Amino acid sequence: MFARLGVYPEMNWFFLAGFLAPVPVWFLSRKFPNQKWIRLIHMPIIIKATGNMPPARAVHFVMWGIVGVFFNFYVYNGYRQWWAKHTYILSAALDAGVAFMGIIIFFTLQSKDILGVGWWGLEAEDHCPLASCPRAPRVVAEGGCPSFEE
Numbered sequence: 541m542f543a544r545l546g547v548y549p550e551m552n553w554f555f556l557a558g559f560l561a562p563v564p565v566w567f568l569s570r571k572f573p574n575q576k577w578i579r580l581i582h583m584p585i586i587i588k589a590t591g592n593m594p595p596a597r598a599v600h601f602v603m604w605g606i607v608g609v610f611f612n613f614y615v616y617n618g619y620r621q622w623w624a625k626h627t628y629i630l631s632a633a634l635d636a637g638v639a640f641m642g643i644i645i646f647f648t649l650q651s652k653d654i655l656g657v658g659w660w661g662l663e664a665e666d667h668c669p670l671a672s673c674p675r676a677p678r679v680v681a682e683g684g685c686p687s688f689e690e
Contacts, residue, residue: 547676558587607634 542548561583569578593601611630616623673685 558584561587 542551565578565581565583569575572578611623611627615627674681
């Protein structure tokens with residue numbers, strides 16, 4: 541699958557990218573020794589954390605970023621006592637709210653074949669007519685799909 545004739549041979553380049561990713565951070569920490577925050581950037585953790593993120597649309601990542609920056613920067617720096625006492629409770633409440641709303645939406649809407657409002661974020665297709673075409677070499681499909689030769 542990842543070999544030269546496989547479907548995803550380009551994925552092997554990410555091993556090199558992961559190996560080289562800490563180098564710019566190391567150079568920046570040497571160039572700016574007074575900036576202590578640069579040493580706190582840990583590229584393997586950042587790369588692994590993005591691998592643990594569930595597949596979601598861009599609007600979800602933006603909202604996670606906004607909430608995360610707000611509570612872990614603004615609230616942490618301005619209201620540290622409140623943050624220390626309530627941040628884990630708030631995190632658990634947000635997670636539980638998502639789970640409860642998923643159950644409520646299923647039983648109230650989707651069990652009655654109501655899929656929700658029609659907006660661009662609900663569509664699961666990528667609007668590309670070639671997305672359903674096979675991408676393996678020497679596979680020919682009808683309907684305007686190009687064939688790939690080795």
